[in-house]
Amino acid sequence: MQPFSTQFTLSREYLAECFDQSLPHGKGAKPNYLFPVLLFAAGAGLLLFIEQSKVAGYMLIALAVLELLHIRFRRAWWLTRQMWGKGAGAEVKLTIDEDGIQTQNAYAQTALIWSDIERVIETDLGLILVAKSGSRQYLSKSLFPADLVNEIIVKANGQAGTNS
CATH class of the missing domain: 2.30.29.30 (Pleckstrin-homology domain (PH domain)/Phosphotyrosine-binding domain (PTB))
Incomplete structure:
Protein backbone atom coordinates (compact mmCIF):
# COMPACT_ATOMS: atom_id res chain seq x y z
CA MET A 1 0.00 0.00 0.00
CA LYS A 27 -26.11 0.70 19.07
CA GLY A 28 -28.70 3.48 19.25
CA ALA A 29 -29.97 3.18 15.70
CA LYS A 30 -33.55 2.70 16.85
CA PRO A 31 -34.69 5.04 19.61
CA ASN A 32 -35.94 3.39 22.78
CA TYR A 33 -39.41 4.79 23.45
CA LEU A 34 -40.12 2.26 26.20
CA PHE A 35 -38.20 4.22 28.85
CA PRO A 36 -40.13 7.51 28.46
CA VAL A 37 -43.43 5.60 28.26
CA LEU A 38 -42.62 3.81 31.52
CA LEU A 39 -41.62 7.10 33.16
CA PHE A 40 -44.85 8.72 32.02
CA ALA A 41 -46.95 5.76 33.20
CA ALA A 42 -45.25 5.73 36.60
CA GLY A 43 -45.73 9.49 36.97
CA ALA A 44 -49.37 9.31 35.94
CA GLY A 45 -49.89 6.39 38.33
CA LEU A 46 -48.41 8.37 41.20
CA LEU A 47 -50.62 11.36 40.38
CA LEU A 48 -53.78 9.25 40.18
CA PHE A 49 -53.31 6.84 43.07
CA ILE A 50 -51.31 8.74 45.70
CA GLU A 51 -52.99 11.34 47.88
CA GLN A 52 -49.70 12.64 49.25
CA SER A 53 -47.50 15.24 47.58
CA LYS A 54 -47.71 15.09 43.79
CA VAL A 55 -44.12 16.26 43.24
CA ALA A 56 -42.73 12.78 42.45
CA GLY A 57 -45.39 12.19 39.80
CA TYR A 58 -44.75 15.52 38.12
CA MET A 59 -40.98 14.87 38.23
CA LEU A 60 -41.39 11.51 36.47
CA ILE A 61 -43.61 13.04 33.79
CA ALA A 62 -41.08 15.86 33.31
CA LEU A 63 -38.30 13.28 32.94
CA ALA A 64 -40.39 11.43 30.34
CA VAL A 65 -40.83 14.65 28.35
CA LEU A 66 -37.11 15.40 28.67
CA GLU A 67 -36.25 11.92 27.42
CA LEU A 68 -38.58 12.33 24.42
CA LEU A 69 -36.89 15.65 23.61
CA HIS A 70 -33.52 13.91 23.86
CA ILE A 71 -34.67 11.28 21.37
CA ARG A 72 -36.17 13.85 19.00
CA PHE A 73 -33.18 16.21 18.98
CA ARG A 74 -30.30 13.74 19.42
CA ARG A 75 -28.59 14.72 16.15
CA ALA A 76 -28.70 18.42 16.96
CA TRP A 77 -27.54 17.81 20.53
CA TRP A 78 -24.66 15.55 19.41
CA LEU A 79 -23.53 18.11 16.81
CA THR A 80 -23.72 20.92 19.37
CA ARG A 81 -21.60 18.95 21.85
CA GLN A 82 -19.03 18.24 19.12
CA MET A 83 -18.93 21.89 18.06
CA TRP A 84 -18.41 22.97 21.69
CA GLY A 85 -15.40 20.63 21.90
CA LYS A 86 -11.92 22.04 21.47
CA GLY A 87 -11.32 19.89 18.37
CA ALA A 88 -14.12 21.57 16.39
CA GLY A 89 -12.79 23.54 13.46
Missing part, protein backbone atom coordinates in the same frame (compact mmCIF):
# COMPACT_ATOMS: atom_id res chain seq x y z
CA GLN A 2 1.34 3.40 -0.99
CA PRO A 3 1.45 5.88 1.89
CA PHE A 4 -1.29 8.49 1.66
CA SER A 5 -1.62 11.71 3.59
CA THR A 6 -4.25 14.45 3.57
CA GLN A 7 -5.70 17.15 5.77
CA PHE A 8 -9.29 18.08 6.50
CA THR A 9 -11.19 20.32 8.89
CA LEU A 10 -13.50 19.02 11.58
CA SER A 11 -16.31 21.23 10.32
CA ARG A 12 -19.98 21.04 11.19
CA GLU A 13 -20.65 19.49 7.77
CA TYR A 14 -18.06 16.74 8.30
CA LEU A 15 -19.39 15.98 11.78
CA ALA A 16 -22.98 15.91 10.48
CA GLU A 17 -21.92 13.42 7.80
CA CYS A 18 -20.21 11.36 10.50
CA PHE A 19 -23.38 11.24 12.61
CA ASP A 20 -25.74 10.55 9.72
CA GLN A 21 -23.62 7.76 8.23
CA SER A 22 -22.73 6.12 11.57
CA LEU A 23 -26.16 6.19 13.24
CA PRO A 24 -27.75 3.29 11.29
CA HIS A 25 -24.79 1.07 12.22
CA GLY A 26 -24.56 2.03 15.89
CA ALA A 90 -9.31 22.09 13.89
CA GLU A 91 -7.22 20.81 11.00
CA VAL A 92 -6.76 17.05 11.12
CA LYS A 93 -3.86 15.31 9.42
CA LEU A 94 -4.78 11.83 8.20
CA THR A 95 -2.05 9.36 7.26
CA ILE A 96 -2.56 5.86 5.86
CA ASP A 97 0.41 3.54 5.42
CA GLU A 98 1.51 -0.07 5.89
CA ASP A 99 1.19 0.25 9.67
CA GLY A 100 -2.38 1.54 9.76
CA ILE A 101 -4.37 4.75 9.93
CA GLN A 102 -3.24 7.71 12.00
CA THR A 103 -5.09 10.95 12.70
CA GLN A 104 -3.54 13.92 14.40
CA ASN A 105 -4.64 17.41 15.33
CA ALA A 106 -3.50 19.96 17.88
CA TYR A 107 -5.52 18.25 20.64
CA ALA A 108 -5.49 14.53 19.92
CA GLN A 109 -3.59 11.83 18.13
CA THR A 110 -4.98 8.39 17.30
CA ALA A 111 -3.46 5.38 15.61
CA LEU A 112 -5.36 2.34 14.44
CA ILE A 113 -3.12 -0.44 13.20
CA TRP A 114 -4.47 -2.81 10.59
CA SER A 115 -4.45 -5.84 12.90
CA ASP A 116 -6.65 -3.98 15.41
CA ILE A 117 -9.41 -3.45 12.85
CA GLU A 118 -12.13 -6.07 13.24
CA ARG A 119 -14.14 -5.00 10.21
CA VAL A 120 -14.96 -2.11 7.90
CA ILE A 121 -18.53 -0.99 7.31
CA GLU A 122 -18.90 0.80 4.01
CA THR A 123 -21.64 3.43 3.88
CA ASP A 124 -22.76 5.59 0.98
CA LEU A 125 -20.41 8.43 1.94
CA GLY A 126 -17.71 6.85 4.08
CA LEU A 127 -16.11 4.02 5.99
CA ILE A 128 -16.69 3.02 9.59
CA LEU A 129 -13.63 1.28 11.00
CA VAL A 130 -14.63 -1.03 13.84
CA ALA A 131 -11.74 -1.87 16.17
CA LYS A 132 -11.51 -5.10 18.14
CA SER A 133 -11.92 -2.99 21.29
CA GLY A 134 -15.36 -1.96 20.02
CA SER A 135 -14.45 1.63 19.21
CA ARG A 136 -15.47 3.07 15.87
CA GLN A 137 -13.87 5.65 13.62
CA TYR A 138 -15.62 7.25 10.67
CA LEU A 139 -13.71 8.42 7.59
CA SER A 140 -15.40 10.19 4.70
CA LYS A 141 -14.79 8.75 1.23
CA SER A 142 -14.39 12.32 -0.01
CA LEU A 143 -10.95 12.36 1.63
CA PHE A 144 -9.60 9.59 -0.60
CA PRO A 145 -9.16 8.70 -4.25
CA ALA A 146 -11.63 5.94 -5.26
CA ASP A 147 -8.97 3.24 -5.57
CA LEU A 148 -7.68 3.94 -2.05
CA VAL A 149 -11.13 3.28 -0.55
CA ASN A 150 -11.04 -0.24 -2.02
CA GLU A 151 -7.46 -0.74 -0.81
CA ILE A 152 -8.45 0.24 2.73
CA ILE A 153 -11.38 -2.20 2.71
CA VAL A 154 -9.26 -5.04 1.32
CA LYS A 155 -6.34 -4.35 3.69
CA ALA A 156 -8.55 -4.09 6.79
CA ASN A 157 -10.61 -7.14 5.92
CA GLY A 158 -7.48 -9.08 5.01
CA GLN A 159 -5.95 -8.32 8.40
CA ALA A 160 -9.18 -9.19 10.18
CA GLY A 161 -9.34 -12.49 8.32
CA THR A 162 -5.78 -13.54 9.22
CA ASN A 163 -6.20 -12.72 12.92
CA SER A 164 -9.56 -14.39 13.48
